[in-house]
Amino acid sequence: MGHLPITILAYFFNSIAVLIDKYQLAKNLPSPLLYVFYISAFSLLSLVVLPFTAVPPLFVFSLASFATVLWTLGAYSMFSALKVGQATRVIPVIGVLTPLFLLAYSFFTGVITTSEILAIVLLVLGLLFLVAKDLKGSLTKREAFFEISAALFFAISYTVLHEAYTQSNFFTVFIWAKLILIPIGLVILIIPKTRHIVLAKNTSSQNHTPLWRSKIGILFLFGQACGGISEFLLSYSVSIATPALVNSLQGVQYVFLFGFGLFLSRKFPKVYSEKYNPLIIALKIIGILIIGVGLFILAFSKPIEIGKVPIGVTFSPRFAVELGLDPKEVFIASLDQLQIKKIRLPVYWDEVEKSEGTYDFSQVAMYLDEAEKRDVEVILVLGLKQPRWPECFEPDWAENLPRDERYKRVIRLVAKEVGFFKDYKNITHWQIENEAMFDFGLCEKPDEKTLELLQNEVAVVRALDPRPILITDSGELSSWKHTLSLGDAFGSTLYRTTWNPVIGYARYPTIPAMYSIKAQLMEWLLRVPSKPKMVAELQTEPWARGSIRIIDMPIEDQIEGMTTQQIRENVLFAKQTGFSPVYLWGVEWWYWMKVNGNPKYFNTVAEIIAE
16 A cells, blocks of 8 residues: 555656647657657766665666666657557556556466456556547557557566566666666767757747757656656555556546646647547546546555465375386375375275275275374365276276166265274365366266265265365366355365367466455355365376376476476465465376486475475
């Protein structure tokens, strides 16, 4: 909230500067290049205060200089758009596009909260109401090109500048960033064509004095002073707040332009060709009110705080065997070397009830015993559908049973599982089925009978043990309509890269906030109270292509399919969803890579957990 009054004041001064610039470009100044030159000339003032600043690191200076060059290109594009278009359209359009470009970046870095997204949506919607009338008729391709260019340059500039401010103090970065403009001004003077433009005489004056010495120079200097104050205030706002939030407030500038425009359009109708009628005024008032709501939400939004999110793993003894590993060896190494304190452990039906009515839970108990020795918390997965392909694990004797009869056996299985394992105090949750309502794996297509089975399993477990029940679902491909309301906790899968035979590898266009927004929306629609949410399955192993098993893929394809950098990015992405804890998927593969001479995956996860 600290940046809010500073940002609003900055846009007040900027609106004055913009209106003066539009007047000058329409009546007195032949080229937007003049602005770039004089901005460069004013940067000489930075030399006066330079001795009073610290010398920034080379990297910070490079960032600040690059941001300033981008900002100057943005300013040139904005002035070019102002020369051919209406100020009351040009500035709002840039004001819409700039935060959208910034949001495209912020979405993928997860630095914007749900409330901030809502606020920015409202600000953009308000801007659309304000400029709806102005988008018709006189908008040319040339103007649109300059508006898009200006917004893109500004967005990148503010992002780079914000990074510079995080690594050094504001005053040092602000002053040293101006130095790059001095050689830009010299280049403009050296090139004959551009020198002629900036030194051209004022043909509207009787004595043909140079523009910079004519009477319009006073107005020009006043406009530049307002622009300079605005830039200083905006730069300070960017140093203490997210660039997307600072630039989303650019809609406030149009509020000022609207007020000034009511007066100037009457006094200078040829320059400020804004026309007002009751409909236009109503649209603008609605837009201003929507912006006001967005500002209110922004004022009370809290920044995202990513604390220490517990990291666990899903461990499948069955998959370890498929990889040719000793599952107990992998399990013990994972606990001792990775220092994992949270495990999600499947119980495969075809392994614990090979003959109908005869149950053998000894192998699962062995893993629970080893976890208990190390104070490791366990989520035990019960029922028919379990982690790992082919998802559903009916024993041979149950495959040909009628569906209703088979489901009765599943209910009996779940009761037996809870009855046997409930004495283990390190079991924190009973997970019932794995993504039961998601159509994936060699399973029957989910329908009302599937949902009925899931509900019955929940009822049986509740009657036998008070520990919380976890229900999971696909994070990207399910609506969570049925699953979010069933259990005491909810687990979402989180996959960022998948493969299909049509397009090959594809990356989901998701953002961290999508998961929390989706959960809040579905809880509201379902009228259910909020419950703990976790990432039950985070992709940290390569996606096998088609029917090919991971170990059948060439090693270089495996490495390309999941790099250690991707693992780090995926873990950060998962933390930014706000879901906790996060269970990683692929511990068996990391260990397989390690025993085959590539320990970097196993070591990377150890570092992540230690961090």
